[in-house]
Amino acid sequence: MRRSLLLSDFFRRFTRNRLALSGLVIILFFFFLSLFAGYISPHDPNEFDVRSIFSPPSRGHLMGTDELGRDVLSRMIYGARISLKVGFVAVGIAVLIGTCIGLSAGYFGGIIDTLLMRFVDIMLCFPAFFLILAVIAFLEPSIWNIMIVIGLTGWMGVARLVRAETLSLKSRDYVQAAKALGESDLKIMFRHILPNTLAPILVAATLGVAGAILTESALSFLGIGVQPPTPSWGNILTAGKDNIEFAWWLSLFPGLAILVTVLGYNLLGEGIRDSIDPRLK
Amino acid sequence: MGKYLAKRLLLMIPLLLGITIITFSVIHLAPGSPTDLVTDLNPQAGAEARERLIAYYGLDKPLHVQYVNWLKRLATLDFGQSFQPDGKPVIEKIKERIPITIEINVLSMIVIISIAIPLGVISAVKKDSFLDKGTTVFVFVGFATPTFWLALLCMILFGVKLGWLPISGINSLDYDRLSLFGKIVDRGRHLIMPVILGAFGGLAGLSRYMRSNMLEVVRQEYIQTARAKGISEKRVIFKHAMRNALLPVITILGLSVPTLIGGSVIFETIFAIPGMGRLFYQGVMSRDYPVVLGILFIGAVLTLIGNLLADVGYALADPRIREGEG
Numbered sequence: 001m002r003r004s005l006l007l008s009d010f011f012r013r014f015t016r017n018r019l020a021l022s023g024l025v026i027i028l029f030f031f032f033l034s035l036f037a038g039y040i041s042p043h044d045p046n047e048f049d050v051r052s053i054f055s056p057p058s059r060g061h062l063m064g065t066d067e068l069g070r071d072v073l074s075r076m077i078y079g080a081r082i083s084l085k086v087g088f089v090a091v092g093i094a095v096l097i098g099t100c101i102g103l104s105a106g107y108f109g110g111i112i113d114t115l116l117m118r119f120v121d122i123m124l125c126f127p128a129f130f131l132i133l134a135v136i137a138f139l140e141p142s143i144w145n146i147m148i149v150i151g152l153t154g155w156m157g158v159a160r161l162v163r164a165e166t167l168s169l170k171s172r173d174y175v176q177a178a179k180a181l182g183e184s185d186l187k188i189m190f191r192h193i194l195p196n197t198l199a200p201i202l203v204a205a206t207l208g209v210a211g212a213i214l215t216e217s218a219l220s221f222l223g224i225g226v227q228p229p230t231p232s233w234g235n236i237l238t239a240g241k242d243n244i245e246f247a248w249w250l251s252l253f254p255g256l257a258i259l260v261t262v263l264g265y266n267l268l269g270e271g272i273r274d275s276i277d278p279r280l281k
Numbered sequence: 282m283g284k285y286l287a288k289r290l291l292l293m294i295p296l297l298l299g300i301t302i303i304t305f306s307v308i309h310l311a312p313g314s315p316t317d318l319v320t321d322l323n324p325q326a327g328a329e330a331r332e333r334l335i336a337y338y339g340l341d342k343p344l345h346v347q348y349v350n351w352l353k354r355l356a357t358l359d360f361g362q363s364f365q366p367d368g369k370p371v372i373e374k375i376k377e378r379i380p381i382t383i384e385i386n387v388l389s390m391i392v393i394i395s396i397a398i399p400l401g402v403i404s405a406v407k408k409d410s411f412l413d414k415g416t417t418v419f420v421f422v423g424f425a426t427p428t429f430w431l432a433l434l435c436m437i438l439f440g441v442k443l444g445w446l447p448i449s450g451i452n453s454l455d456y457d458r459l460s461l462f463g464k465i466v467d468r469g470r471h472l473i474m475p476v477i478l479g480a481f482g483g484l485a486g487l488s489r490y491m492r493s494n495m496l497e498v499v500r501q502e503y504i505q506t507a508r509a510k511g512i513s514e515k516r517v518i519f520k521h522a523m524r525n526a527l528l529p530v531i532t533i534l535g536l537s538v539p540t541l542i543g544g545s546v547i548f549e550t551i552f553a554i555p556g557m558g559r560l561f562y563q564g565v566m567s568r569d570y571p572v573v574l575g576i577l578f579i580g581a582v583l584t585l586i587g588n589l590l591a592d593v594g595y596a597l598a599d600p601r602i603r604e605g606e607g
Contacts, residue, residue: 119299121296122299123303125539125584126300126580129547130576133562134573221429222550223566240433241551244436244448245441251430251434251437252434258427259426262424262426262427263422263424266421266424
């Protein structure tokens with residue numbers, strides 16, 4: 001009863017939050033693009049056209065063409081797929097690790113807590129971008145490695161969050177009752193505590209997707225991320241940088257796409273946070 | 282204060298050890314042996330570089346022996362030699378490059394502080410005003426903007442189209458022949474874009490943080506008391522409220538050190554600035570492992586120092602902290 005009441009409260013507040021809704025619309029739009037990329041894009045993203053290299057935006061190529069005469073709009077649409085994939089997989093990994101570490105640290109306390117949280121402190125000492133680049137230097141740059149590395153270096157925030165929630169939940173009566181009934185630690189952690197930490201995790205994950213998309217685009221821009229010919233917003237920007245003197249369209253559109261997508265996830269994340277707990281606003 | 286400082290320094294030791302363990306494990310992270318990687322992925326690295334790597338890390342010895350030996354070398358700031366044909370010690374390369382990186386980051390930090398704090402205070406004091414709403418929009422857009430893209434756009438606008446600013450390097454070709462004043466102007470023209478763009482990301486975060494801090498403080502009872510005493514509003518805001526709202530900012534600035542250092546890879550690469558970030562990027566691209574690991578370690582140590590300075594600054598500013606913990 002109470003749960004559904006809270007949920008309906010949440011939806012009422014959420015649907016009234018215009019900014020959060022526009023974030024959701026943006027995200028759904030890019031989901032749609034990546035899902036139906038094959039049907040929507042006007043050209044094959046890897047089709048060369050030597051007769052129209054570097055042609056500025058025109059009716060035939062709405063966002064112009066690149067150094068090989070490929071249609072930028074089509075490459076942008078396929079690039080949406082990469083961003084989405086990287087964002088979700090990387091954050092999935094980060095949330096998984098962060099949740100397990102945060103839950104164990106908060107629930108068991110004592111020496112386990114100290115050790116795990118010191119580990120978090122140590123990981124936070126590394127400039128994240130340095131750590132990612134250093135690891136990539138040892139591995140082959142591929143989209144999977146990028147996703148894994150971004151995930152492996154981005155779980156610390158979630159761990160701290162989940163730990164704090166667990167600490168406050170573990171002394172609640174219902175957890176004590178479950179303990180008294182002799183339920184196993186694992187069951188208490190995952191059945192009774194975890195569900196109550198989901199809301200803040202969801203907020204952190206939504207904001208995390210935005211961060212992962214930014215990181216991937218920066219890596220691809222530097223040539224260490226998604227490798228050509230696979231189109232990604234970041235590596236279209238690289239072509240923009242190399243031809244900065246005249247091909248402005250190669251720089252403008254991918255950056256705008258990144259900005260709008262990231263803005264969408266940030267708006268949604270903040271919207272969810274405000275709808276869960278309006279007092280925090 | 283001395284006691285507090287000593288305690289902080291002691292707490293750094295386990296962190297420093299942890300940093301070395303993680304840096305050390307990065308090289309063992311890759312599948313296969315690290316020396317295979319050198320020869321597989323870096324055609325430039327010949328047998329000689331391979332020998333050097335094996336010797337430096339003692340790769341033929343057991344893992345714990347490797348680690349302890351490596352730690353001893355680190356203690357003397359010996360990071361091995363670069364794989365580049367010049368074969369220079371890594372520490373010398375870093376020493377050459379680090380001043381410009383620190384210079385740019387410190388300047389960026391100054392830009393962040395001098396813009397974000399007034400902006401945050403004003404939008405809190407004039408809540409819901411036009412300026413406040415404008416700032417909120419700026420913050421959201423600022424968080425979402427890929428700064429390397431903004432850098433590209435600025436290069437196109439100010440460098441290519443308008444021709445106002447140079448787009449690469451830190452000095453003009455005729456730098457050595459300029460007068461002292463000319464040198465300062467020339468350096469300034471080269472650094473203005475990297476510094477402002479480097480500050481951009483932190484700007485949004487800090488002004489938002491400052492705003493919510495200010496809003497929090499203004500609600501406190503002692504502010505009501507100050508107002509009730511009949512002190513002018515200006516004095517209430519600047520003398521009583523702002524000073525307290527500023528305290529946590531010190532911590533935030535300390536926490537922003539790793540982001541700034543990480544960002545230097547991107548800006549130094551885009552603007553062709555010969556700093557540590559670009560050295561790191563070149564090291565990654567050419568798989569120059571001693572350089573990569575050396576800078577990774579230095580970057581983490583710089584972060585640690587940044588956090589220490591922030592904590593000490595906070596303790597200096599707020600007696601409650603050092604009394605409570607010291």
